[in-house]
Amino acid sequence: MNRPPVIIALDFPDAASCEALLAQWNEQAKPWIKVGYQLFYAVGPAWVAQKKEEGYSIFLDLKLHDIPNTVAQGVKSLERLGVDILTLHASGGSKMLEAALEARTSERLKLIAVTQLTSTDQQMLNHELGIKSSVEDSVLQLASIARSSKIDGVVCSGQEVTRIKNEIEPPFLTVVPGIRPKGHDTHDQKRIVTPTDAIHNGADYLVVGRPISKARSPRQVYEQIVQEVQEVKESQI
Numbered sequence: 135m136n137r138p139p140v141i142i143a144l145d146f147p148d149a150a151s152c153e154a155l156l157a158q159w160n161e162q163a164k165p166w167i168k169v170g171y172q173l174f175y176a177v178g179p180a181w182v183a184q185k186k187e188e189g190y191s192i193f194l195d196l197k198l199h200d201i202p203n204t205v206a207q208g209v210k211s212l213e214r215l216g217v218d219i220l221t222l223h224a225s226g227g228s229k230m231l232e233a234a235l236e237a238r239t240s241e242r243l244k245l246i247a248v249t250q251l252t253s254t255d256q257q258m259l260n261h262e263l264g265i266k267s268s269v270e271d272s273v274l275q276l277a278s279i280a281r282s283s284k285i286d287g288v289v290c291s292g293q294e295v296t297r298i299k300n301e302i303e304p305p306f307l308t309v310v311p312g313i314r315p316k317g318h319d320t321h322d323q324k325r326i327v328t329p330t331d332a333i334h335n336g337a338d339y340l341v342v343g344r345p346i347s348k349a350r351s352p353r354q355v356y357e358q359i360v361q362e363v364q365e366v367k368e369s370q371i
């Protein structure tokens with residue numbers, strides 16, 4: 135089945151809120167969903183495994199970041215849920231990333247490394263975090279650590295995708311949050327792009343939360359984004 139590469143972030147406090155949103159996708163074809171730790175801590179692993187059973191593709195965004203052994207054990211437990219993508223922080227370093235990869239039993243689970251969060255801007259990177267490079271160079275540096283550790287790809291903003299696709303050896307996935315269709319509130323996101331620009335730059339997956347979840351008609355906004363994505367892809371053929 136060819137699922138649109140638009141992942142709906144289920145940033146909700148409980149299962150009931152998720153079910154209310156997902157009721158709008160009551161047909162056979164289920165979308166990609168993202169479970170972050172707000173929801174995971176509230177509903178637990180069994181709910182995630184159940185959603186997989188129901189036919190959703192699942193991006194488990196737990197952003198693991200710890201000593202190599204702890205991350206490896208976490209990967210082992212989480213892989214059993216049958217999720218499709220799991221995140222960990224690239225800044226944990228190559229030993230941590232390699233331990234995660236070794237713990238995985240099947241390439242069916244994609245391990246994706248978070249580079250610089252899309253809520254980080256140049257000012258914050260340089261003056262708060264004390265990293266003296268440009269955001270783009272820092273993202274590229276983290277992506278390169280992930281690639282040399284044989285991780286499947288990165289989370290980055292749509293602004294860095296072109297360089298990643300040009301400079302990092304494929305296959306290497308780019309998963310892009312901070313997506314804002316024209317006219318939508320940016321909230322706490324700093325490095326945003328439109329769905330059109332993200333796909334045009336080469337993004338493999340778009341992650342969209344509040345523009346969909348807080349919309350009056352979430353399904354309608356989702357379909358508009360999918361349509362935008364398809365139009366760009368068709369124009370590239």
Ligand SMILES: O=c1ccn([C@@H]2O[C@H](COP(=O)(O)O)[C@@H](O)[C@H]2O)c(=O)[nH]1
Pocket residue numbers: 143145170195248250251252253289290311312313321323341342343344345
């Ligand atoms: O760098 C990152 C990594 C993860 N996220 C997650 O994506 C969604 C985005 O939600 P919006 O409501 O569309 O802003 C959210 O769940 C984040 O935890 C990210 O935004 N940036």
